[in-house]
Amino acid sequence: xxxxxxxxxxxxxxxxxxxxxRLIAFVTATEPVARILTHLGExxxxxxxxxxxxxxxxxxxxxxxxxxxxxxQPAPEFEFDQRISW
Numbered sequence: 001x002x003x004x005x006x007x008x009x010x011x012x013x014x015x016x017x018x019x020x021x022r023l024i025a026f027v028t029a030t031e032p033v034a035r036i037l038t039h040l041g042e043x044x045x046x047x048x049x050x051x052x053x054x055x056x057x058x059x060x061x062x063x064x065x066x067x068x069x070x071x072x073q074p075a076p077e078f079e080f081d082q083r084i085s086w
Contacts, residue, residue, distance in 0.1 A: 012021050027033055034044035 013019070014021055027036070037044045
């Protein structure tokens with residue numbers, strides 16, 4: 001069972017029999033943690049941090065952006081009264 005699957009279950013229940021688990025120790029030393037992870041088939045080193053992405057490539061668009069001002073609707077020739085009269 002992979003480490004990810006172990007962490008997906010309720011942490012205080014045995015994944016095989018469902019019995020309650022007790023914490024007996026916290027392993028904080030680097031070497032034993034690396035050996036345990038290697039034994040479980042998990043990487044002992046953290047993943048590399050990916051480089052930050054640049055901004056979107058707006059200049060590389062295939063088609064030019066439309067002129068939004070030219071697409072605007074003209075103002076009506078009359079004044080519309082929006083007051084409620086009920």
